[in-house]
Every structure is written in structure tokens, then in C-alpha cells.
Amino acid sequence: MPTTRRLVVAAAAVGALTLAALTVLILLEILELLAGLTLGLLTCALGLMLLVTVAVRRLDGKALRIDGRVKRQEVVLTKVTDALTRVAGSLDQVAEATEAHGSRREEDLRAIRASLGEDRVNTMLVRQEIEGAIRDLGALVDTRLDGVQSALARELKQDYRQIEAFVDLRSLIEPRAPMPELRGWAASPDLMRRLVTHVCEHRPGLIVECGSGSSSVWLGYAVERFGRGRVVSLEHDERYLALSRDLVRAHGLSHIVEVRHAPLRPWRRGEESWDWYDEEATRDLDGIGLLLVDGPPTATGPQARYPAVPALLERCAKDVYILVDDAARSDERAVIRRWLEEFPLEAADHTADHRAEKGLVTLTLTAP
């Protein structure tokens, strides 16, 4: 397609050639001047018209082409816009998702931080509790240790006292056979020393003990060495009866110590009843100078040894000494309180008895 400029140049050239031809024709007087001018003007007008038409058509075509291009561009633009809109929508969704994720993450982080904080607080509390428990435990251990230490100190002191008493005993008595054990079920050395020294000082004619065992042998030796008279040991249990008799025999004391079988029988006073040594076994006893209350075992009933005084006091001498073993026990203390209320008895002043391992109380008859 020729450009507008070329068309204009071509039209100008054709016009110029036409004008030149007309000028030549006029000069050659082939054409009259007027007719030549008219033809020239017409040619110019036609050329102009042609130029305008071509130019218009060209502009039209250009405009159409531009229009088409614009429309295509519009379509493309629409597509791009749609695509961009979709992308924007997607971006929005992504942003929303990111935001939601972010806030969820933030929430999660907050929760984690909170739980971490809680855990830290819990850990702190647990730690404080553990530290407190350790402190309490330490204090408890200290207290217990103090308790154990003072108990050990008491035990050691008591052990020493018993060894001392035993050494004293052995300096007073020279046994002919191995001596039966002391402490535990048997009398402790401090009680035995008291009994032996009592025999030495008071020389009672008749010694009665409620409950036979090791003491029967020591008393036998004490009577043999310092005293006069005899010992009657009441024993309810046939097995220990035999054992005690064997012991006495083994030490060659059968002529001094009689281990007497005295089974437990119901014994009444007022409305109350106890298991006490058969009265038949004590009927012949008279003028008891020393009564050792060391049986029957407490397992036979409450205040098991209460009958000792009501059942045997009338068989005692006026200068009787009643020695009560195990006086540290509440049951025995209650029995002693009751005797002191009900009978003309008083506690003898024996300061050493307060320190006796199992508790020892000495009672005597009050002066008439």
C-alpha cells in the first residue's frame, strides 16, 4: 500500500506534469489560455479530490486497523485483567491464608509461651515444694536423730547401770553354775541387787516371789550367803515350773528355794475377778518378810497383779517389804495406787528405785 506522502508526491508530480503539458499546449496555442487554466484547475481539483478520497480511505483503513488492534488489545487487556483479577483473588486468598496461618501461629506461639510460662511456674512450685520437703525432711531427720541420740544415750546409761549392778551382784554372790539370764522377761540386775542387799540387811525368814525364774536362783544364793530361812517361788506355768526347778537344782539351792506349782484360778473380790495363784498353794505361808510381786504375766488380764496384796497381806510379817517390779508400766502404777488407797501400806523411801530399769516400788505396812 503506497503511503500518503507518496500519493501526495505522485499527485503533485501528475499535477505538475499536467500543468506543464497544459502550459506547453497553451504556449503552442494548441489550447486557449482560459481553457487551459480551466483544465488545469479541474485537474488540480480532481487531483485534490482523489488525494482527499485516498487520504480519507487510508485514514479510514488505518482507523479500522487501529480499531481492530484496539479491540484485540482490549480482549487481551480483558483477559489480562481477568487473569490479574484471578491472580489478585488468589493473592487475597493467599494473604488471608497467610494471615490466618500467621494468627494461628501467633496463637500457637502464645499458647506455647503460656504453657511454657505455666510449666515454669509449675516447675518453680514443684521445686519450692521439693525444697520445702527436703527442709522438713532435714528437720525431721534432725529431730529423729536427736531422739535416737537421746534414746541411745539413755540406753547406754541404763546399760551401764545394769552392768554396774551386775558387777555388784557378782561381787556379792559366787554362783556354782552358769547363772540364768537377767533383763528381758527376767528381773533386771538393778532389781536383783536391791533384793540381794535387802536380804543382806533385813534377813527375812520367808521370801515369797510371785513368778519363778532367774530371780529364784539369785534369791537362793542371797539367802544362802546372808540370810536365814527360805524362798518360795510361785509358778503357774508347768513348763517354767520345771525349768526353774532344774535351775535351782543345778545351783544346789533346792534346800533353800522351793519352786511351787500354783496354777491360776479365778479369784474374786467384790464384783471383780482375776486369775490368781491357787490359794491352796499359799495357805501354809506365814510371816512373809519379803514379797516380790513379779507375776503372773500381764497377759492374764488387766491389773493382773492386784490380788497380790489382798490375797497375801494377811500372810505377811508386820515388817514386810513388798517389792513391785515393772512399776514403770501404767497397769502396775494403777495397781499400786489402788493398794495404797485400800490397804495400810506406804511407799518406802528408796531413792535408787526411781532409776530402776523397769520401775521398782517398795511398800511397807504403815505403823498402827
Ligand SMILES: C[S@@+](CC[C@H](N)C(=O)[O-])C[C@H]1O[C@@H](n2cnc3c(N)ncnc32)[C@H](O)[C@@H]1O
Ligand atoms: C516376769 S517373769 C519373772 C520371773 C522371775 N521373777 C525372774 O525375775 O526371773 C514371770 C514369768 O516368767 C515365766 N518364766 C520363767 N522362766 C522363764 C524363762 N526362762 N523364759 C521365759 N519366761 C520364763 C514364768 O512363767 C514366770 O512366772
